[in-house]
Amino acid sequence: MKLIERLQADFGQFLFILGDENRWSPEEKTIFYVEDDVASLLHELGHALLEHKKFVQDVELLHIERDAWEKAREIGVKYGLKIDDEQVEKAMDGYRDWLHFRSICPVCDQNGVQEHSSGRYRCLNCDTVWNANDARKTALRRYKHKLA
Ligand SMILES: [Zn+2]
């Protein structure tokens, strides 16, 4: 039986749909996955099992990503799949790069600070306020290009 069929049978509370990126959608209870990237598929399943939703504060992101990778390892053991440490560390570096990228002021290139409740950024140098929440996918694509 193919892995995806086993996962779908074992985790029937979620839908597994072949897509063009790896993504967990809490609203749709759906895991989108790409072919030939088992580690990322298990990582997204990790997010799903840990009931991760949208995050507001950047510091949360690194925690939930780390937790999802730990969960992916646990699931992998059950299915006889080993997740490569190097892939995990590369992914963690990618999230850090992305967080750095979105904290940079679009006007003057200084580092901004994130407001606690809204998740928006404010530049202490020029007072520009920006919201970088939506740039995530783009940055992850950039990260993927860098690997290739
Ligand atoms: Zn993740």
Ligand SMILES: [Zn+2]
């Ligand atoms: Zn600025």
